[in-house]
Amino acid sequence: MNISEGDVGQGPVTQDEPSRVRTLDDLKTWEFSGKALAVLGLPVAHSVSPQMHNAALNAMAQTHLIYRNWCYFKFEVPPEKLPEALPLFWEKGFHGLNLTIPHKVQAVDLVKEIDPAARSMGAVNTLTRLDGGGYNGNNSDGYGLETALERELDVKIPGADIVLLGAGGAARAAAVQCLLKDCKSLWIGNRSQDRLNELIALLDPKLVVEKVRGFDITNPPAELSAIEHPVIINATSLGLKADDPSPIDLSRFTGEAKIYDMTYGVKNALATQAEASGFAFADGLSMLVWQGVRSLEIWSNDTVPAQPMMSAACHAKGIEARRA
Structure with a gap:
């Protein structure tokens, strides 16, 4: 992931930097020149979504240079802070957000627009930034x-x-x-x-x-x-x-x-x-991978390779490599 020094407010970004758990305090001083994506949850330290998505983005960047400036992060957000967090993520330009426990149900009432299937599920896990403010909610589970x-x-x-x-x-x-x-x-x-x-x-x-x-x-x-x-x-x-x-x-x-x-x-x-x-x-590793593929498809409107996501998830969890 090609992130240069100074792209985020915390200083130089190493290869492992996107996997570091951040908080809303980090978000308040956030600066990133590329297209930012993130997973929000509590707890969220165990999430391998950054490794998965960044592996897919790296693969996509081999043929489409635009993805060299995309990066996926993770933030610990308590449920009582979600209503104030989502507008701040929008203000800071986050293009896409994944929601994990305990936010999927709560966020249904916080998004500006919602996909009909997601509304029928009563839960959203994939948010896409709207130009006029707020997020569109979808569900890739x-x-x-x-x-x-x-x-x-x-x-x-x-x-x-x-x-x-x-x-x-x-x-x-x-x-x-x-x-x-x-x-x-x-x-x-x-x-x-x-x-x-x-x-x-x-x-x-x-x-x-x-x-x-x-x-x-x-x-x-x-x-x-x-x-x-x-x-x-x-x-x-x-x-x-x-x-x-x-x-x-x-x-x-x-x-x-x-x-x-x-x-x-x-x-x-x-x-x-x-x-x-x-x-x-x-x-459920395969479900994790394929819901991730679908989320990235929604955000990029492009074809997303599943195998880099699967390989990254297996490596992050220390388990034997699998085919997607």
């Missing part, structure tokens, strides 16, 4: 999930029986994407029934009646065992740590299940049980 399912597990959402675990921002995007792409059925399990009901209320009422069943994840219904080819998607936070319990007992499923875990980089209980059961399993 659904695209990332759909692409990852097809590439990693040979799962096509149309006609599939989906068992979705969780009801947070990522689960919202997954639920809407599955319904938009005409899944056969959508079972949604969560511990908090209030949050589960909030998610179901966001969905198309007609499709809810036809296809959606909510359930208590701590007491799954017996009907799940009758599904011949369930596609089980873990959108809970269980699995981020190696000692986390599995979000659901896979022994309940007697059909030929395929498991997609949105967490990644850890051999957790869900992965271990899937392997023992002979079920196909994939973790």
Whole structure:
């Protein structure tokens, strides 16, 4: 990434500089002559989005010199500061922003414009700067999930029986994407029934009646065992740590299940049980990469290479290299 001395207010920028965690105090004195992108979250130190996006931008710059002046950073932003942070990011000229936990739902009411699909998801993760002020909100999580399912597990959402675990921002995007792409059925399990009901209320009422069943994840219904080819998607936070319990007992499923875990980089209980059961399993690194590809496509209106993103993510996480 070709960033020269003095491009940002903090002094010379090294090759690793974009990966440093910044705060709103840094933003107030921000100076950058290129096109800035960033991920906002709390916590955000673990994010490999800067490595991913900057690797793709470096590859794109080999044939399109304009991308030599693009760079992706990361900022720690508390949720109570997001309403004042977004105008400041606009003022400082940030062209695109990714939002991660805990901002995806809150930002729906803070963007100036919003993509209809993102509104139906009740969450945004990709913001694009508008010339007249404010940001347009989009959501690339659904695209990332759909692409990852097809590439990693040979799962096509149309006609599939989906068992979705969780009801947070990522689960919202997954639920809407599955319904938009005409899944056969959508079972949604969560511990908090209030949050589960909030998610179901966001969905198309007609499709809810036809296809959606909510359930208590701590007491799954017996009907799940009758599904011949369930596609089980873990959108809970269980699995981020190696000692986390599995979000659901896979022994309940007697059909030929395929498991997609949105967490990644850890051999957790869900992965271990899937392997023992002979079920196909994939973790969420591919979803992370493909949602990143889609975000950068939105910002650049250009073709984005996925492999540099995948290679950078694997390297940053210290895991074996994978194909995108």
